[in-house]
Amino acid sequence: MAATGNQVQGKGVEDITNYHQSSLRYCNIGNIHTMRSSMEKLAELTLPCDTNPAYKKSNSSKFLKEVSSSPTSDYNWLTGLDETGWLTHIRLVLSASAAMARCLVTGVSVLCHCSDGWDRTAQVCAISQLLLDPFFRSLRGFAVLIEKDWLSFGHKFQDRCGHGTPLGALSPSADQERSPIFVQWLDVVHQLLIQFPTDFGFSEALLVFLADHVNSCLFGSFLGNCERERARIKTSELTRSIWDYVFSHEAQFANPHYQSRSDPLFPSLSPKRMVLWERYFCRWDGTAHPYPVDVVEGRPDTAWRDNWGDGTTLDSSSSSKLPEKQDDAAGEEERRMKLRQCLVTLLERQEKEGIEALLDELEGKEGVVPSLLAALQPNDNVKTMNGSDDRVVASLTVNGTTKPGETLQAVITEGGGSGGGGS
Incomplete structure (x- = not known):
C-alpha cells in the first residue's frame, strides 16, 4: 500500500529484476x-x-x-x-x-x-x-x-x-x-x-x-x-x-x-x-489496578497492589525534608551534608518557618540537632539573620531535647567558635 502511494506521488520503488538473487x-x-x-x-x-x-x-x-x-x-x-x-x-x-x-x-x-x-x-x-x-x-x-x-x-x-x-x-x-x-x-x-x-x-x-x-x-x-x-x-x-x-x-x-x-x-x-x-x-483507570492494600492490611486505599507508579516520576524530594537514615558511615556523612545544605539555605533566606518545619521532622531523633549544628562549617558563606557580618544567630526550639519553653541557640562565628546564649 505504501509503495503504491509512493509511486502515485512520483517517488521510487524497487524493481526486483534489478537485484539478482534477492x-x-x-x-x-x-x-x-x-x-x-x-x-x-x-x-x-x-x-x-x-x-x-x-x-x-x-x-x-x-x-x-x-x-x-x-x-x-x-x-x-x-x-x-x-x-x-x-x-x-x-x-x-x-x-x-x-x-x-x-x-x-x-x-x-x-x-x-x-x-x-x-x-x-x-x-x-x-x-x-x-x-x-x-x-x-x-x-x-x-x-x-x-x-x-x-x-x-x-x-x-x-x-x-x-x-x-x-x-x-x-x-x-x-x-x-x-x-x-x-x-x-x-x-x-x-x-x-x-x-x-x-x-x-x-x-x-x-x-x-x-x-x-x-x-x-x-x-x-x-x-x-x-x-x-x-x-x-x-x-x-x-x-x-x-x-x-x-x-x-x-x-x-x-x-x-x-x-x-x-x-x-x-x-x-x-x-x-x-x-x-x-x-x-491503564494506569489512570482505578478499575484496572489490583485491589487496594487496605482490603488486607488496613491501610488507606491510596496504594495499589502493583508498582505501576514506579519509575514514571522524577525524584522530586524537597531539600527541606529530612533524608532517610542511613546505617553505613558513608550514608551518614551524606545525610549530614544534606542537612547542612538545607539549614544553610534556610539561614540564607531567613526562613524561620522553614527552620521550625525542619526541626519538627527531627523531633524525637536523638543526637540529630547536635549533628546538624556540627555540620555547619565556619566557611559557609551565609547571610546573617541579625545583620552582623561575623556570626549567624539561629533561635531553635526542639521538643524532647530542651526543657519546655527553653530556647536552644546556635552561634556560628567566622573563627569557628560556637556557643549558646539568650536571645
Whole structure:
C-alpha cells in the first residue's frame, strides 16, 4: 500500500529484476497517520471517560458510552481494543523485526527502509538489534541503541511529538506530522520483556519513564528533529540529558532478575501473545489496578497492589525534608551534608518557618540537632539573620531535647567558635 502511494506521488520503488538473487518483502506496517489514528482510539478507550477530553468530540464516543454502561462491558472492552488496531500494528512491527533478525543470523544481508527512513525503519532495525545483540539488552546498551538509531539517525521527535507548539495551537498540516512512533516502539520492547523477562537489564519502569518524558520536554534529549537542530539550540549545554537521570537512579530502572546471555531472541508472533501495555495505558483507570492494600492490611486505599507508579516520576524530594537514615558511615556523612545544605539555605533566606518545619521532622531523633549544628562549617558563606557580618544567630526550639519553653541557640562565628546564649 505504501509503495503504491509512493509511486502515485512520483517517488521510487524497487524493481526486483534489478537485484539478482534477492527477494523483496513488504511488511505492511502502517504509516504515521494510521498509527496516530490507532493511538487516538486506544486513548479514548483506556482513559476514564469523565477525564478524557477526546470523549465528547470523538466519533466513537457513542461506542465508549455503551462500553461503560453495558452489563457485558468486558466483552465490549475487548471488542473496542480490537477495533483500535493497536495490537495488530505492534505485531506487524515485531514480525518484521524478527524476520530481519532471522535473515541476519543465517548470513543474509538485509536492506531495510520505509518511505523516508526515520519512522518504521528505526522501529524495525532497533528491535532486530535487540533480538540479536545482548549488549543492547543491557541498560547502558539500550541507551546507546536509542541514541544511535533514533537520535543520531534523525527520527523527527519534534514533529512526531509536537514539541514547542502551544496546546491547541496546531494547524491541521502540523497536526498531520504527529504520530506516536517512538512510544509504539517502546510498546514492542514491552512485548519482548513479557516474553523474555530475564534477558533485559532494564525493567518496564524504564519504558514508562521514557514514554512519559519523550513528551514532557523536561530533558533535552528528545528535542529537535535531528542532531543539527539539537546542536543549534545547544541542548547539550542548556538542558539535561535523560540518561543523566537514568544512570544516577539505576536501581529504579534495573531488572533484578537480569541474566545476560548471548543467544538471539526469537519471540512468538502469535496474536495470542500480543498484550496491552497496561502499565502505560491503564494506569489512570482505578478499575484496572489490583485491589487496594487496605482490603488486607488496613491501610488507606491510596496504594495499589502493583508498582505501576514506579519509575514514571522524577525524584522530586524537597531539600527541606529530612533524608532517610542511613546505617553505613558513608550514608551518614551524606545525610549530614544534606542537612547542612538545607539549614544553610534556610539561614540564607531567613526562613524561620522553614527552620521550625525542619526541626519538627527531627523531633524525637536523638543526637540529630547536635549533628546538624556540627555540620555547619565556619566557611559557609551565609547571610546573617541579625545583620552582623561575623556570626549567624539561629533561635531553635526542639521538643524532647530542651526543657519546655527553653530556647536552644546556635552561634556560628567566622573563627569557628560556637556557643549558646539568650536571645
